[in-house]
Amino acid sequence: MxxxxxxxxxxxxxxxxxxxxxxxxxxxxxxxxxxxxxxxxxxxxxxxxxxxxxxxxxxxxxxxxxxxxxxxxxxxxxxxxxxxxxxxxxxxxxxxxxxxxxxxxxxxxxxxxxxxxxxxxxxxVPEGVGGMAAVVGLDDAAVEAFCGDYPGDGVLEPANYNAPGQVVIAGNVPALEWLEGEGKARGARMIVRLPMSVPSHCSxxxxxxxxxxxxxxxxxxxxxxxxxxxxxxxxxxxxxxxxxxxxxxxxxxxxxxxxxxxxxxxxxxxxxxxxxxxxxxxxxxxxxxxxxxxxxxxxxxxxxxxxxxxxx
Missing domain, CATH: 3.40.366.10 (Malonyl-Coenzyme A Acyl Carrier Protein, domain 2)
Structure with a gap:
């Protein structure tokens, strides 16, 4: 065998x-x-x-x-x-x-x-307050820097390091909206909001x-x-x-x-x-x-x- x-x-x-x-x-x-x-x-x-x-x-x-x-x-x-x-x-x-x-x-x-x-x-987390988004096309360090640059007061943190070039982010909805808006300028190939209301694996x-x-x-x-x-x-x-x-x-x-x-x-x-x-x-x-x-x-x-x- x-x-x-x-x-x-x-x-x-x-x-x-x-x-x-x-x-x-x-x-x-x-x-x-x-x-x-x-x-x-x-x-x-x-x-x-x-x-x-x-x-x-x-x-x-x-x-x-x-x-x-x-x-x-x-x-x-x-x-x-x-x-x-x-x-x-x-x-x-x-x-x-x-x-x-x-x-x-x-x-x-x-x-x-x-x-x-x-x-x-x-x-x-109440419905509509938090969520998750997948960032595709950036390495882990770039995603971490991206999150660290968020100028608001809410949470925006890496939640799942799933594979090279694919990291899921969790946080407050305004922070995720900022992430989506800034993604292209940061070099992300895609930023996809996930159908999840619970921002898992974050603070x-x-x-x-x-x-x-x-x-x-x-x-x-x-x-x-x-x-x-x-x-x-x-x-x-x-x-x-x-x-x-x-x-x-x-x-x-x-x-x-x-x-x-x-x-x-x-x-x-x-x-x-x-x-x-x-x-x-x-x-x-x-x-x-x-x-x-x-x-x-x-x-x-x-x-x-x-x-x-x-x-x-």
Missing amino acids: SQIQYAMLFPGQGSQAVGMLSGHADPIVRATFDEASQALGWDLTALVADGPLESLNQTARTQPALLAAGIAVWRLWQARELPPPVALAGHSLGEYTALVAAGALAFDDALKLVELRGQLMQSA LLRGAADRLAERLAQTAIHKPAIGIRHNLDGRPRGDADGIRRALHEQLFRPVRWSATVTQLREEGVTTFFECGPGKVLVGLNKRIAKDLTSIALEDGDGMGKAQVAVKA
């Missing part, structure tokens, strides 16, 4: 869709969604299968739905009894999914945590993060059985307090996804599998590590290709 070094990556918000994982004809998927429904006290199974999309896109619903979807795919993968990954990582919300997969968080505890996380995020969510930390302090966290590379710096943490701090800070500090994938590459990972719905991380990885293999496991075809890659 192949000795390829592979990592599992778990997606965050933006990968959800009504009917997600319908390409997997396996009772494990339905059983996982049903288990999540029971833990949460509302019908996640029906929401994922039938929508409506407006409800699925509500942050407090999106987060547990995506966590459950990621764990369903992880369980499908485990059922094939293949060699385990050398590392795990998750983009934003996906970090919680990775912790469940690694045995550091119980599934039901994680579902309730991310439901609360979504509620706190949505209530932290506007510091209060929400502090409230989440109170729940994290009451939640059992164990040493991960597989190393997890955290969003803050791409580095693993093996102790409960370190993991709690990482999850707390993750909410108001930027996601360093490009650095995380680069770190895994430097550690010898040659193949990445996106463990959940969608292909967002596969797309980003093609820009970060073009010479490495990235495969989405969102359906049976992807799972089959990944299994062949591991056994080749």
Whole structure:
């Protein structure tokens, strides 16, 4: 059997869709969604299968739905009894999914945590006050300088270092409007406002993060059985307090996804599998590590290709 070094990556918000994982004809998927429904006290199974999309896109619903979807795919993968990954990582919300997969968080505890996380995020900034925008075509330093030059009093901060030449900015609406107006003069190829009212991973969510930390302090966290590379710096943490701090800070500090994938590459990972719905991380990885293999496991075809890659 192949000795390829592979990592599992778990997606965050933006990968959800009504009917997600319908390409997997396996009772494990339905059983996982049903288990999540029971833990949460509302019908996640029906929401994922039938929508409506407006409800699925509500942050407090999106987060547990995506966590459950990621764990369903992880369980499908485990059922094939293949060699385990050398590392795990998750983009934003996906970090919680990775912790469940690694045995550091119980599934039901994680579902309730991310439901609360979504509620706190949505209530932290009133509708219409904040948002996010993607800056395309500038390097990280140029984007940081761009944000630092904002002449107003509001927040304008890098939130997601997603890939070379693609950084997502979070902040107050007037600051984002200034960013859009100045983008061309600064050399940005595009500045695209994202359909998100919550300005994630910036200082506007510091209060929400502090409230989440109170729940994290009451939640059992164990040493991960597989190393997890955290969003803050791409580095693993093996102790409960370190993991709690990482999850707390993750909410108001930027996601360093490009650095995380680069770190895994430097550690010898040659193949990445996106463990959940969608292909967002596969797309980003093609820009970060073009010479490495990235495969989405969102359906049976992807799972089959990944299994062949591991056994080749």
